[in-house]
Amino acid sequence: MASSNSPAFLRVARAAFPSSSQTLAEGAARILSPLVSGSYRILSAPVVVLGEIVQIPQRIHFIGLDKDGLQVQNDFWPAIQCLCTRSTDGYLRQAALRRILSINEPWSVPFVVLLAGEYVVEIIEDMVASVSALDRAIYLNFVRENRVLMSLLRSRATSYWDCYYRRTSHPDRARYPGLTFLHQLELWAS
Numbered sequence: 001m002a003s004s005n006s007p008a009f010l011r012v013a014r015a016a017f018p019s020s021s022q023t024l025a026e027g028a029a030r031i032l033s034p035l036v037s038g039s040y041r042i043l044s045a046p047v048v049v050l051g052e053i054v055q056i057p058q059r060i061h062f063i064g065l066d067k068d069g070l071q072v073q074n075d076f077w078p079a080i081q082c083l084c085t086r087s088t089d090g091y092l093r094q095a096a097l098r099r100i101l102s103i104n105e106p107w108s109v110p111f112v113v114l115l116a117g118e119y120v121v122e123i124i125e126d127m128v129a130s131v132s133a134l135d136r137a138i139y140l141n142f143v144r145e146n147r148v149l150m151s152l153l154r155s156r157a158t159s160y161w162d163c164y165y166r167r168t169s170h171p172d173r174a175r176y177p178g179l180t181f182l183h184q185l186e187l188w189a190s
Contacts, residue, residue, distance in 0.1 A: 006029075006030075006033040006034075008038070008042075009029055009032065009033045009036045009042075010026065010029040010030075010033070012029075012042050012044070012055075012057055012060075013025045013026065013028055013029035013032070013079070013083060014026065014029070015044065015054060015055040016044070016054055016055060016056050016057060016082070016083065017049075017054060017079065017082075017107050018049045018050055018052045018054055018106070018107055019052060020050070020107075021079070021107045024075070024076055024078065024079040024107075025079055027074075027075060027076035027079065028076045028079035028080045028082075028083055030076075031076060031080055032062070032080060032083060032084075035062045035063055035064060035065045036060060036061070036062060036063070037061040037062070037063050039061075040059075040060070040061035040088070042057050042058070042059070042060060043057070043058045043059075044056055044057050044058060045058060045114065045149075047110045047114075047142075047146055047149055048142075048145040048146050049106050049107055049109070049110060049142070049145070050106050050107075050141075050145075051145070054107075054110070056086065056110050056111065056114060057083070057086045058086065059086055059087070059088050060083060060084075060086045060087055060088070061087075061088045062084070062087055062088070062089065062092065065084075065087075065089075065092065066089075066091070066092065067089075067091045067092050067094070067095035068095070078100065078103050078105070078108065079107075081096045081099040081100045081103075082096070082100055082103075082107070082108055082111040083096075083111075084096035085097050085100065085111045085112070085114075085115060086111070090120045090123065093115070093120070093123060094120070094122060094123045094126065097111075097112065097115060097123055097126060097127070098126055100112065101126070101127070101130045101133065101134070102133060104134065104135035104138055105138070106138055106141065106142065109138055109139060109142040110142065110146075112127065112134075113139075113142060113146075113153070113185070114153070115127060116153055116157060116178045116181045116182050117152065117153035117154075117155075117156035117157050117160075117178065117182075118156070118160070118178075119160045119164060121164075121165060121169070121170070121176075121177055121178070124177040124178045124181060125177045127177070127181050128177045128180055128181050128184075131181065131184050136188050139185055139188060140185075140188045140189045142185075143185050143186060143188065143189035144189050150182065150185070150186065153178075153182055154179065154182050156178075157176065157178030157179050157182060158173070158179065160178065161173055161176040161178065161179065
């Protein structure tokens with residue numbers, strides 16, 4: 001398990017949230033640490049949140065945690081769910097995403113937006129379906145602070161569309177959910 005990984009995962013969790021949210025990050029890390037595989041290398045992606053660079057984990061490998069796990073509501077629940085969107089398990093990522101879409105806090109936004117540049121279309125479809133519930137001002141600010149990241153996500157989404165969905169379920173690139181979601185955010189920021 002991950003008991004020896006606790007200090008390392010605490011650093012990962014702290015780095016994923018702005019300084020104003022460190023209490024949330026630390027509480028989430030304490031709860032999740034026993035479930036994090038110490039053998040899985042955690043890489044991260046830099047993003048800007050409220051003018052501060054944070055490092056969002058690319059993937060976290062949880063041991064013994066499934067999509068129905070950790071539903072207990074406590075002060076750290078939102079940060080726990082954000083970190084779970086980075087799981088190696090797509091079902092866990094999707095369940096966590098569904099739980100954070102209504103949070104609408106600046107520190108939760110990168111955990112949502114980064115999923116648009118990934119390959120699991122069912123997760124991205126949930127994002128598209130929830131666009132009307134998103135806080136436009138918070139997402140607009142995120143897009144403006146992360147123009148390079150948005151371009152990278154658009155490139156990734158285009159690549160996944162071309163490789164996996166162009167000849168199957170989404171022949172029209174403009175209707176591919178990842179690109180639709182990113183386009184909506186860009187419209188808000190223009």
